[in-house]
Amino acid sequence: xxxxxxxxxxxxxxxxxxxxxxxxxxxxxxxxxxxxxxxxxxxxxxxxxxxxxxxxxxxxxxxxxxxxxxxxxxxxxxxxxxxxxxxxxxxxxxxxxxxxxxxxxxxxxxxxxxxxxxxxxxxxxxxxxxxxxxxxxxxxxxxxxxxxxxxxxxxxxxxxxxxxxxxxxxxxxxxxxxxxxxxxxxxxxxxxxxxxxxxxxxxxxxxxxxxxxxxxxxxx
Numbered sequence: 001x002x003x004x005x006x007x008x009x010x011x012x013x014x015x016x017x018x019x020x021x022x023x024x025x026x027x028x029x030x031x032x033x034x035x036x037x038x039x040x041x042x043x044x045x046x047x048x049x050x051x052x053x054x055x056x057x058x059x060x061x062x063x064x065x066x067x068x069x070x071x072x073x074x075x076x077x078x079x080x081x082x083x084x085x086x087x088x089x090x091x092x093x094x095x096x097x098x099x100x101x102x103x104x105x106x107x108x109x110x111x112x113x114x115x116x117x118x119x120x121x122x123x124x125x126x127x128x129x130x131x132x133x134x135x136x137x138x139x140x141x142x143x144x145x146x147x148x149x150x151x152x153x154x155x156x157x158x159x160x161x162x163x164x165x166x167x168x169x170x171x172x173x174x175x176x177x178x179x180x181x182x183x184x185x186x187x188x189x190x191x192x193x194x195x196x197x198x199x200x201x202x203x204x205x206x207x208x209x210x211x212x213x214x215x216x217x218x219x220x
Contacts (some may be wrong), residue, residue, distance in 0.1 A: 001026050001027060001028055002020070002025065002026070002027040002028070002052060002053065002054060002069075002073075003027065003028045003029075003030050003052070003053035004016060004017060004020065004027050004028070004029050004030065004050060004051075004052055004053075005030045005031075005032035005043060005044070005049065005050060005051035005052070005053065005058075006029075006030075006032055006034075006049035006050035006051065007031060007032065007033055007049065007207055007211065008029075008200070008203040008204045008206070008207040009204055009207050009208055009211045010049050010050065011101075011160035011161065011164060012049065012050055012062045012160070013049055013050040014160050014200050014204070015062055015066070015156040015157060015159075015160050016050050016052065016062060016065050016066060016069070016156075017029075017200060018156050018159070018160075018194075018196055018197070018200060019066055019069055019070075019078060019153070019156055020069065021196040021199070021200075022075070022076050022078065022151070022196060023069065023073055023074070023075030023076050023078065024075045024076065025069070025073055025074075025075055030053070032044075032049060032050075032051065033049065033214070034047045034048050034049045035047050043058055044058070044060045045060065046060065048060055048061075050062060050065065051065075052065045052068065052069070054068070054072075063090075063093060063094070063097070063153075066078075066093075066153050066156065067090075067153075070153065076151075077150075078151065078152050078153050078156075079152055079153060080147070080148075080150065080152070085147070085148075088147055089147045089152045089153055089154045090153070090154075091139070092136075092139060092140060092146050092147055092154040092157075092158075093153055093154045093156075093157045095132070095135055095136065095139060096132075096136065096146075096154065096157045096158055096161050096162070097157055097161065098132075099128065099129075099131060099132030099135055099136075100129065100132040100133065100136065100161050100162060100165050101157070101161035101164070101165065103124070103125045103128035103129050103132060103165075104125065104129060104161070104164055104165035104168045105164075106121050106124070106125050107121065107122060107125050107168045107172045107173070108164070108168070110122075110171070110172050111164075111167055111168045111171045111172050112167075113212075113215055117172065122172060122173060125168070125172075125173065126173045126175065129165055129168070129169065129173070129175075129177060130175075130177075132165075133165075133177050133178075133181065133184075136181075136184070137181060140183070140184075142183035142184070142186070142187060144183075144186060144187060144190055145187065146158050146187065155187070155191065158184075158187065158191075159188070159191040162178075162184060162188060163188060165177060166178055166188075
């Protein structure tokens, strides 16, 4: 059985978790917070979350894990059948990660954990996020999903990145990144109605107090 290592507060962990649930695959969740201790690095070479344990060994990096699951497991397809369609999904996934998730992440400390972020960091995040959302507007199809009519891997990145970036914009940058992007708002609502999201949200809420205590104690 596949084992998913990580914790339910992590958006990247939840991307993989939603993929497994959507495909109807049995899997075991293993609490793992990463880090630089030798025992953590033995599981994840960079000490990052999530990690997927397979019969052949451990895999890290979310996009790699998602591709592996799609290539080796049955269940609902999360990529189109044709090579170009698959490439477009991966393109959109990478654009959302590089130009939306990662710039927003530079402000997570202030947005969600009560810390402060330097003004120059926020200024760069604002510029990068505005450019990132413009890219998504140009390249996404939203019919109703990011790449078209089918739920794909790109929607997993979208679902667990755009919501956080929107919160960063409102809480820290004083901008509404979805003000002129009704298609993205509609897709966030649609993804929120996905029956598997109830489990993911409940697990995240249950795990949040212990995670916040780790943050406060400096253990993470």
